Amino acid sequence: MDPQASDLLENIRQQFxxxxxxxxxxxxxxxxxPGQLYLHSLTNPFYFRxxxxxxxxxxxxxxxxxxxxxxxxxxxxxxxxxxxxxxxLSDESIKFARQRLQYHGFEQVKFHTCLLExxxxxxxxxxxxxxxxxxxxxxxPIAGLRxxxxxxxxxxIIRVNFHSLFQRAVYLRGQEFFAHLTESHLPTQAERIxxxxxxxxxxxxxxxxxxxxxxxIYETDDARVLxxxxxxxxxxxxxxxxxxxxxxxxxxxxxxxxxRQWDLTQLxxxxxxxxxxxxxxxxxxxxxxxxxxxxxxHPVHRLLDLWCGHPTPPSPAPHPATWSTAAWQRAIVHFHPxxxxxxxxxxxxxxxxxxxxxxxxxHLRLSETPVTVExxxxxxxxxxSQSPQALPALLHHWLQLKPIDPITLEPTLQQTxxxxxxSWLLRLESAGYVLLELRDS
Ligand SMILES: C[S@@+](CC[C@H](N)C(=O)[O-])C[C@H]1O[C@@H](n2cnc3c(N)ncnc32)[C@H](O)[C@@H]1O
Numbered sequence: 001m002d003p004q005a006s007d008l009l010e011n012i013r014q015q016f017x018x019x020x021x022x023x024x025x026x027x028x029x030x031x032x033x034p035g036q037l038y039l040h041s042l043t044n045p046f047y048f049r050x051x052x053x054x055x056x057x058x059x060x061x062x063x064x065x066x067x068x069x070x071x072x073x074x075x076x077x078x079x080x081x082x083x084x085x086x087x088x089l090s091d092e093s094i095k096f097a098r099q100r101l102q103y104h105g106f107e108q109v110k111f112h113t114c115l116l117e118x119x120x121x122x123x124x125x126x127x128x129x130x131x132x133x134x135x136x137x138x139x140x141p142i143a144g145l146r147x148x149x150x151x152x153x154x155x156x157i158i159r160v161n162f163h164s165l166f167q168r169a170v171y172l173r174g175q176e177f178f179a180h181l182t183e184s185h186l187p188t189q190a191e192r193i194x195x196x197x198x199x200x201x202x203x204x205x206x207x208x209x210x211x212x213x214x215x216x217i218y219e220t221d222d223a224r225v226l227x228x229x230x231x232x233x234x235x236x237x238x239x240x241x242x243x244x245x246x247x248x249x250x251x252x253x254x255x256x257x258x259x260r261q262w263d264l265t266q267l268x269x270x271x272x273x274x275x276x277x278x279x280x281x282x283x284x285x286x287x288x289x290x291x292x293x294x295x296x297x298h299p300v301h302r303l304l305d306l307w308c309g310h311p312t313p314p315s316p317a318p319h320p321a322t323w324s325t326a327a328w329q330r331a332i333v334h335f336h337p338x339x340x341x342x343x344x345x346x347x348x349x350x351x352x353x354x355x356x357x358x359x360x361x362x363h364l365r366l367s368e369t370p371v372t373v374e375x376x377x378x379x380x381x382x383x384x385s386q387s388p389q390a391l392p393a394l395l396h397h398w399l400q401l402k403p404i405d406p407i408t409l410e411p412t413l414q415q416t417x418x419x420x421x422x423s424w425l426l427r428l429e430s431a432g433y434v435l436l437e438l439r440d441s
Contacts (some may be wrong), residue, residue, distance in 0.1 A: 005139035009089065009115075011232040012137055016090035018189045020068035021133075023223040026103045030074040034365035037078040038338040038432075039257070040071065042128050045157045045307045047435055049254050051317035053334055053388075057081030059127040064116050064148060065089075065134030069097025075130060076106045078338065085124065087114040119147045127153055131160040133303075137233040145249040149310070157309045159257060165236030166299030170212045171228050172236050177209070178229050193225045239292040242304050254307040256291065260367065260432070261301065264294045320436040321426055327438060328418070331391040333425060334435040335384050339364045345385045352379035366432045376401060377424060390439075395421050 001009075030036040038044070042061070046054040056079035063072040066086030076084050084101075086109065088094050094111045101109040112122065116131070116138065129148050138144045141162070148158050165172070181199065182192045197219060203210040218225050237245075246253055256262045264282065265271050271279060285293070295301070320331070344363045351358035355375030361367065373381070380401055383389050398417045405412045428434035 001139070008139050008233050013089050015189065015226070015230075015232050016067065016088070017092040019223055019226055020090065020093040020096045021223065021227065022068060022070050024068070024070050026100050028070070029104070030070065030077060036074055038336070038364060038366065040074040040078040040130065041336075041338050042079050042082070043337055043435070044257075045128070045159065045254065048259070048307065049157065049309070049316055051319075051437060053435055053437055055081075058083070060085070060124065062087070062119075062124075062126040062129045062148075062151070064119070064129055064131040065137075066097050066111065067093050067133075069093075069100040069111070071130060071132055072097055072109060072111075073100055073104055073106070076101065076104075076109055084109045085122070085126075086111045087116065087119065087122070089113065089115050116144045117147050119151045122151065124151060125153045125156075126151055127156050129156070129158040129160075131158060132305075133161065135160055136163045136235045136237070137231075139233065141235075142245055142248055145245060145251060149249055149251055152310065154310055154312075157254060157307050158251070159305070159307050161257075161303040161305035162237040162242055163234060164295065164299055164301055164304050165238050165241075166295055167302050168234075168236045170209060172234060174209050174213060174229050175231060175234055182230070189226065189230075190222070192230055193222050196225050196229045237304060239288060239295050239304060242306070243288045246308055250311055251308040252311040253287070254309055257305040257307060258301070262291055262294055264290045267294065267298055317438055320429060323438075325418070328391055328422060330439045332388050332437045332439050333384060333391060333394060334388040334437065336364065336433055336435060339433055340385060348378050348382060348385050351375050352382050355379075360428070360431065360433045364433065371428070371431045371433065373424075373428075380424075384434075388437075391421070394425075 030040075042054055042056050042059060046052060059079065059082040061075050061079065061082050061084050063069075063075060063084060063086040066072045066088050067090075069086060072084055072086045075082070084106070086094070086097050088097070088111075091113045094113045098109075098111050101107070101111075114122065116134065117140075129152060131144070131148060135141045135144050145160070148160070152158060163172075178192075178196055178199075182195055200210055200214050200218070205211065213228070218228075243253065268274060271282075274282075282290070282293075295304075318327075320328075323331070339360070341363070347363065348358060350356075352375060357372045357374050358378040360371040360373075361369070380394070380398055383393070383397060395414075395417055398421050399412055399414070402412055402417070404410070405416060425434055425436060429436050
């Protein structure tokens with residue numbers, strides 16, 4: 001490693017030894033943060049790629065650059081029965097992570113002080129690697145990607161992210177500004193953090209850096225000042241840079257982790273009003289280019305956060321929207337495992353009994369908008385809240401609940417019921433609450 005890179009690593013180590021990240025107290029639980037366990041559930045990447053519901057039991061998960069272990073804890077809670085291993089270059093972070101997992105009763109989670117670049121020395125192969133908020137700090141991110149690929153099982157998945165150059169630009173310039181000011185003197189981190197505060201206070205309100213970034217919380221929260229204005233090694237990337245890094249390391253893109261928030265078509269009032277040539281062009285554009293077009297005009301995501309894996313994964317099952325009627329007969333329907341809690345089951349039961357509307361989003365927050373069903377649909381979905389159901393059973397249940405067609409007042413036709421069932425399931429599937437799996441024929 002060249003001396004500059006090893007100096008940078010040493011600075012990073014010192015930074016996180018002094019203030020392990022995130023700086024949440026030991027008793028903080030990810031159960032209190034909406035969507036946190038969903039984000040770390042292995043169900044999502046494997047379902048997205050393979051349309052299979054995987055059992056987390058016995059799966060080996062790596063939290064690469066685990067910091068103070070908060071995401072390791074999220075992974076442990078979200079994936080019951082999985083084995084978790086965390087590594088980080090900062091010894092103090094590892095100590096904190098170990099304490100955190102012990103505090104929450106996960107004694108069996110293993111932590112190692114180890115450089116990401118040295119992962120192969122663990123002699124382990126992982127089903128899933130979570131590398132969250134780390135890659136952008138590495139002197140050589142390509143070496144980091146290669147090291148993760150080397151310890152990934154053939155059908156394993158890596159979640160990895162990079163700061164967005166476009167969204168993060170103002171902070172990156174701020175970091176360069178403060179690096180000039182604080183480099184030569186002020187030995188301690190606490191002094192550097194305080195200097196940022198003094199300088200920001202004394203800037204005029206209209207100065208771009210202050211106007212665009214400074215928040216009251218920075219006056220008291222050291223960790224936020226550190227990670228935004230003084231972060232050692234921070235870098236921003238664009239989508240094309242990320243894709244070319246995947247190409248260089250022969251890793252295949254699977255999808256964006258928050259893929260519902262990266263839909264280019266959603267940025268238009270109505271795609272129908274666009275000139276036909278533009279619609280044609282967009283529909284023929286590759287995924288990578290669509291994501292790049294998105295970040296060019298709407299760079300709201302701080303992280304370019306994606307799943308990738310070996311280039312020869314199992315061939316994906318087709319999307320349910322394209323299934324034939326025969327395929328639908330083989331479908332097994334699941335509620336997302338993170339949705340099914342006793343509170344959810346009780347609330348769905350109450351909505352079914354009282355025929356009141358039911359909002360999925362208030363039980364598992366996956367978007368800004370409510371995802372509601374009326375009481376009779378809640379009643380139809382009740383069996384699903386107890387266990388996965390085969391499609392024919394759900395169809396039968398629909399016909400029992402709605403035996404008469406409200407328009408013709410004749411007995412409901414099988415085909416009408418099937419169309420209604422498919423349409424509800426596809427709607428709930430695209431919102432993330434229902435998972436549709438094809439049983440082998
Ligand atoms: C911003 S923190 C993220 C921590 C954790 N992944 C999370 O999201 O909560 C970055 C972590 O990466 C670790 N790190 C940075 N470079 C590393 C490297 N080359 N090898 C292993 N860990 C590294 C740091 O010590 C720090 O704990």
